[in-house]
Amino acid sequence: GENVEQHPSTLSVQEGDSAVIKCTYSDSASNYFPWYKQELGKGPQLIIDIRSNVGEKKDQRIAVTLNKTAKHFSLHITETQPEDSAVYFCAASTYRGTASKLTFGTGTRLQVTL
Amino acid sequence: NAGVTQTPKFRVLKTGQSMTLLCAQDMNHEYMYWYRQDPGMGLRLIHYSVGEGTTAKGEVPDGYNVSRLKKQNFLLGLESAAPSQTSVYFCASRLAEVTGELFFGEGSRLTVL
Numbered sequence: 001g002e003n004v005e006q007h008p009s010t011l012s013v014q015e016g017d018s019a020v021i022k023c024t025y026s027d028s029a030s031n032y033f034p035w036y037k038q039e040l041g042k043g044p045q046l047i048i049d050i051r052s053n054v055g056e057k058k059d060q061r062i063a064v065t066l067n068k069t070a071k072h073f074s075l076h077i078t079e080t081q082p083e084d085s086a087v088y089f090c091a092a093s094t095y096r097g098t099a100s101k102l103t104f105g106t107g108t109r110l111q112v113t114l
Numbered sequence: 115n116a117g118v119t120q121t122p123k124f125r126v127l128k129t130g131q132s133m134t135l136l137c138a139q140d141m142n143h144e145y146m147y148w149y150r151q152d153p154g155m156g157l158r159l160i161h162y163s164v165g166e167g168t169t170a171k172g173e174v175p176d177g178y179n180v181s182r183l184k185k186q187n188f189l190l191g192l193e194s195a196a197p198s199q200t201s202v203y204f205c206a207s208r209l210a211e212v213t214g215e216l217f218f219g220e221g222s223r224l225t226v227l
Contacts, residue, residue, distance in 0.1 A: 001173075004156075006156075009154070034215070034216075036216075041220070041221075042220055042221075043118070043204050043206075043218030043219050043220050043221055044157070044204070044216075044218050045218070046215045046216065049215075089156060089157065101159070101172075102159070102216065103173075104149075104156040104157040104158075105156055106154055106155060106156040107156050
């Protein structure tokens with residue numbers, strides 16, 4: 001099955017700096033790559049996603065890039081703010097039969113310091 | 115709208131006891147999922163359902179059972195709880211499409227002593 005590796009497990013940046021989180025996946029058939037943000041005591045929430053026919057997608061301060069050849073994708077957060085502090089999960093989805101299976105990475109705890 | 119609601123939010127069990135976690139969604143979603151979240155292991159799929167009356171096994175189904183008798187509800191049962199089932203459990207739902215946003219509940223923290 002699909003295996004998603006995520007790095008780093010923890011990341012500390014100063015407010016205003018950029019943060020980059022990287023993920024690799026194993027199944028070349030994966031075609032959907034979402035990123036979820038989990039704040040303390042809450043469930044994960046989708047912040048951005050990308051499909052395999054697109055190389056990059058931006059939404060204000062966040063962007064995701066996808067390299068299908070190398071089977072890796074990354075989340076970029078620019079001008080970080082304290083409210084960006086959270087755990088971020090990448091995921092990869094492969095459609096098989098009647099349902100797509102979403103496999104999550106192990107998460108990155110991002111801390112934005114003042 | 116409430117979105118995805120999980121009950122209870124916290125529970126402490128003794129080894130061997132049974133319990134049921136309830137997930138309810140008011141978005142008319144076809145697909146529902148149960149995940150467990152453990153430190154350093156991300157979110158792992160336990161069971162899922164593609165519609166009312168259907169269930170299927172995920173990545174870590176052993177020790178759990180599920181039922182989807184009504185479209186809006188997805189129940190996760192532990193028949194004989196074990197300490198290894200101490201975890202935070204998340205329910206999620208999404209529309210019946212191949213890809214799309216998962217909407218998560220706020221989680222249920224279960225401790226098995």
